Amino acid sequence: MTIRLSPLLGELIAELERIPGLGPRSAQRAAMHLLREGRVPALRALLDKVDANLHRCPLCNTFTEKEICDVCADETRSPVHLCVVESVGDQMALDASLSWGGQYYVLDGRLNPIEGRGPEAIGMGGLFERLRKAEADGKAFQEVVVATSYTPEGDATAYYLIEALGRRWPSLHVTRLARGLPSGLEIEYTDLNTLANAVYGRRRVLRNDKTPDES
Amino acid sequence: MTIRLSPLLGELIAELERIPGLGPRSAQRAAMHLLREGRVPALRALLDKVDANLHRCPLCNTFTEKEICDVCADETRSPVHLCVVESVGDQMALDASLSWGGQYYVLDGRLNPIEGRGPEAIGMGGLFERLRKAEADGKAFQEVVVATSYTPEGDATAYYLIEALGRRWPSLHVTRLARGLPSGLEIEYTDLNTLANAVYGRRRVLRNDKTPDES
Numbered sequence: 001m002t003i004r005l006s007p008l009l010g011e012l013i014a015e016l017e018r019i020p021g022l023g024p025r026s027a028q029r030a031a032m033h034l035l036r037e038g039r040v041p042a043l044r045a046l047l048d049k050v051d052a053n054l055h056r057c058p059l060c061n062t063f064t065e066k067e068i069c070d071v072c073a074d075e076t077r078s079p080v081h082l083c084v085v086e087s088v089g090d091q092m093a094l095d096a097s098l099s100w101g102g103q104y105y106v107l108d109g110r111l112n113p114i115e116g117r118g119p120e121a122i123g124m125g126g127l128f129e130r131l132r133k134a135e136a137d138g139k140a141f142q143e144v145v146v147a148t149s150y151t152p153e154g155d156a157t158a159y160y161l162i163e164a165l166g167r168r169w170p171s172l173h174v175t176r177l178a179r180g181l182p183s184g185l186e187i188e189y190t191d192l193n194t195l196a197n198a199v200y201g202r203r204r205v206l207r208n209d210k211t212p213d214e215s
Numbered sequence: 216m217t218i219r220l221s222p223l224l225g226e227l228i229a230e231l232e233r234i235p236g237l238g239p240r241s242a243q244r245a246a247m248h249l250l251r252e253g254r255v256p257a258l259r260a261l262l263d264k265v266d267a268n269l270h271r272c273p274l275c276n277t278f279t280e281k282e283i284c285d286v287c288a289d290e291t292r293s294p295v296h297l298c299v300v301e302s303v304g305d306q307m308a309l310d311a312s313l314s315w316g317g318q319y320y321v322l323d324g325r326l327n328p329i330e331g332r333g334p335e336a337i338g339m340g341g342l343f344e345r346l347r348k349a350e351a352d353g354k355a356f357q358e359v360v361v362a363t364s365y366t367p368e369g370d371a372t373a374y375y376l377i378e379a380l381g382r383r384w385p386s387l388h389v390t391r392l393a394r395g396l397p398s399g400l401e402i403e404y405t406d407l408n409t410l411a412n413a414v415y416g417r418r419r420v421l422r423n424d425k426t427p428d429e430s
Contacts, residue, residue: 003286003310005303006279008269015261018254019245026236028304033234035278036323040266046230047249047259054223054250063250064221071218088220089243095218108251 009035059130061123062088062106071104078102080142084127084161086110086154094147103141105130110148110157119160127161128168135169143173150179224250274345276338277303277321286319293317295357299342299376301325301369309362318356320345325363325372334375342376343383350384358388365394 005013009031016027034040056062057069066073071091081102085091091104108122119125134140146161148154158176165174179197181190190198220228224246231242249255271277272284281288286306296317300306306319323337334340349355361376363369373391380389394412396405405413 003307005307006269006281006284008265008280009278012261012265015254015258018252019248021237021241021244025304029236030234032302034262035265035269037233039230039233040262043230044259044262044266046227047255047262050223050227050250051255051259054221063224065223066221069221087247089240092218092220 060104060106061108061126062091062104076101079139081145082131082141082143083145083147085147086149086157090147090149100145102143102145107157110153111160112153119164122157124161124164128164131165131169131172141172143175145175145177147177275319275321276323276341277306277319291316294354296360297346297356297358298360298362300362301364301372305362315360317358317360322372325368326375327368334379337372339376339379343379346380346384346387356387358390360390360392362392 004010012031012034013024013027016022016030017024019027022030034043053065054063055065057064057066057072059068059072062069062071064070071077078101081100082105083094083100083102084105084107085094086107086109088106091106094100105127107124107127109117111117111119111122131141131144144165146158146165148158148161162174162176165172178201179194180201181187181194181198187195219225227249228239228242228246231237231245232239234242237245249258268280269278270280272279272287274283274287277284277286279285286292293316296315297320298309298315298317299320299322300309301322301324303321306321309315320342322339322342324332326332326334326337346356346359359380361373361380363373363376377389377391380387393416394409395416396402396409396413402410
């Protein structure tokens with residue numbers, strides 16, 4: 001006598017549950033939202049368009065409707081500096097900081113051996129291909145910034161990538177983002193690991209009247 | 216020079232953001248999940264089927280693929296007892312408690328004047344229609360349980376419904392769920408409002424050898 005959902009509704013909920021951030025209950029609420037608010041036709045039509053028109057940018061691996069995405073097509077960006085990020089979200093955050101004017105390569109997340117996400121699954125093959133092609137075209141990259149976060153997963157991805165890049169291009173300049181104090185955080189409330197990195201990475205302050213070489 | 220998402224990807228994220236529980240960042244993650252994991256065709260095909268096959272049960276307002284949903288079609292359930300719930304989730308929870316063997320009517324959520332969700336928007340018209348039709352068919356309901364939660368929104372929905380039912384069917388037996396101590400919660404950690412309701416609603420304990428009328 002127990003109530004069972006309509007099998008089709010159950011299928012929809014199961015598909016929505018695959019979306020990261022939606023658990024069983026929120027997937028059910030999401031399905032109810034789509035049905036009650038009549039959003040099914042709109043989302044269906046949108047997925048039609050997405051399926052037909054969105055594809056990977058052959059240069060940076062992001063999703064775009066154009067042959068080459070807007071960022072890669074931007075000729076004001078340095079062609080010899082490449083920044084490797086884990087996601088479009090990271091790419092947009094870095095870009096909003098107005099501190100990077102080079103190319104990007106967008107990985108599909110980070111290495112996660114437990115979930116079976118190895119180097120190929122996150123798109124590293126495409127990154128190496130991009131570097132190889134640039135070299136073959138006589139426009140080799142001079143620097144690759146491995147812009148992953150300083151978390152265990154971000155570190156693992158960075159270590160793997162740095163090692164793989166070093167093996168293939170021994171003279172390539174490979175960097176990571178600086179570690180140190182975040183802006184706006186009181187030293188008193190900063191974790192010890194961050195503080196230690198801020199100390200190890202301390203930098204000489206330049207005075208107006210001197211360059212560091214003169215001092 | 217700021218990076219802009221592909222417009223189509225932006226549309227998809229905006230549509231996903233409408234889903235309750237998904238904010239701007241999780242909608243972006245959800246879109247990336249669909250694209251990276253190649254779930255777009257599967258979800259699209261599923262929404263096709265949903266759009267073509269799922270409709271409202273004419274009796275209880277839930278979503279079903281059949282003419283009448285399984286619960287309403289179940290002839291072992293009492294035809295004269297009706298339980299009004301806010302959602303399929305609430306319905307399934309009540310059903311799992313094995314305490315209700317009557318009919319259900321599933322509202323589309325609760326009254327929310329701020330979001331412009333009035334009685335019609337949550338399906339109360341269909342509920343009154345159901346009661347009217349049962350009466351006209353000579354199978355009038357004897358009891359309607361207004362099974363909303365004891366939260367401000369649940370209370371508001373219940374008050375409105377109780378008033379509207381009383382106006383239309385003055386002799387109908389309208390009830391709400393009992394208030395009191397939840398199972399498994401220590402009295403010490405129970406909020407005062409719940410405790411007060413548990414005291415006001417205290418019930419005579421029946422001993423094995425007596426019925427309450429004998430004592």
